[in-house]
Amino acid sequence: MNYEVVIPAAGQGKRMGAGHNKLLIKLRGRPIISHTLKVFLEDSSCSKIILAINPVEREIFSDLIKDLDPNKPISLVHGGEERQHSVFNALKSADEGGIVLVHDGARPFIRQSVIQQLVQTADSSGAAIAAVPVKDTIKKVENSKVAETIERSSLWSVQTPQAFRISLLLHAHAVAERDCFLGTDDASLIERLGKEVRVVQGHYDNIKLTTPEDLYFAEAILRNNQKGQ
Numbered sequence: 001m002n003y004e005v006v007i008p009a010a011g012q013g014k015r016m017g018a019g020h021n022k023l024l025i026k027l028r029g030r031p032i033i034s035h036t037l038k039v040f041l042e043d044s045s046c047s048k049i050i051l052a053i054n055p056v057e058r059e060i061f062s063d064l065i066k067d068l069d070p071n072k073p074i075s076l077v078h079g080g081e082e083r084q085h086s087v088f089n090a091l092k093s094a095d096e097g098g099i100v101l102v103h104d105g106a107r108p109f110i111r112q113s114v115i116q117q118l119v120q121t122a123d124s125s126g127a128a129i130a131a132v133p134v135k136d137t138i139k140k141v142e143n144s145k146v147a148e149t150i151e152r153s154s155l156w157s158v159q160t161p162q163a164f165r166i167s168l169l170l171h172a173h174a175v176a177e178r179d180c181f182l183g184t185d186d187a188s189l190i191e192r193l194g195k196e197v198r199v200v201q202g203h204y205d206n207i208k209l210t211t212p213e214d215l216y217f218a219e220a221i222l223r224n225n226q227k228g229q
């Protein structure tokens, strides 16, 4: 089943502390965003890539994609102040009908097997997200004191990709914008409409590169993947 992918890549990478967009940090000589793009460029089911970028980085990203697969259209669209705004703006460039994946540019280690499961699940149920069971004990903390320990057995750490029927996600973003609601992921916009969101078990190495330590993990994952090839 074909799908389009929206890749939000317009962040500032503040928590990484690199002083610039963390997606331009190089891993094994290639920018993080190139590693992420490679997965979708190599997936014959991916019909279109829509990259939401900071307009000031247009030249950088244009240079970065110019030598990529000419048979796979990559649209560069303007991102927004928040991740949600970037995604909504990119969605407006998606084709009508069908399935769209939203995948963080900061998650370069997504596997095609999970993508396929998500697309199939979203096609039948409307919305599907990748997630992994939480391994740590999670507690609610208030004023540096434990307020509550949350039962772990039903807690999952949510990742991207998140897959949706395009019409459903566009509607959810429009309603969220009308309501001035900001969510930290796209699925929350669907949930607030009372719609079902299915969960597909992902992999623990599908990490979001957010803080400097994540770069060490990324190097280890790349080394491990190289061994497996």
Ligand SMILES: Nc1ccn([C@@H]2O[C@H](COP(=O)(O)OP(=O)(O)OP(=O)(O)O)[C@@H](O)[C@H]2O)c(=O)n1
Pocket: 007, 008, 009, 010, 011, 012, 013, 014, 015, 016, 022, 023, 052, 079, 080, 081, 082, 083, 084, 086, 087, 104, 105, 106, 107, 208, 209, 210
């Ligand atoms: N206004 C924004 C904010 C984030 N993103 C993208 O959304 C993904 C997940 O966001 P996050 O990991 O938080 O990236 P940053 O916002 O860059 O990080 P920080 O919050 O540390 O600044 C990233 O690929 C980021 O580029 C985006 O497209 N537009």
Ligand SMILES: C[C@](O)(CO)[C@H](O)COP(=O)(O)O
Pocket: 083, 104, 158, 159, 160, 184, 185, 186, 208
């Ligand atoms: C969408 C997400 O990756 C799911 O875990 C996460 O919510 C993004 O959060 P961020 O603060 O925008 O990186």
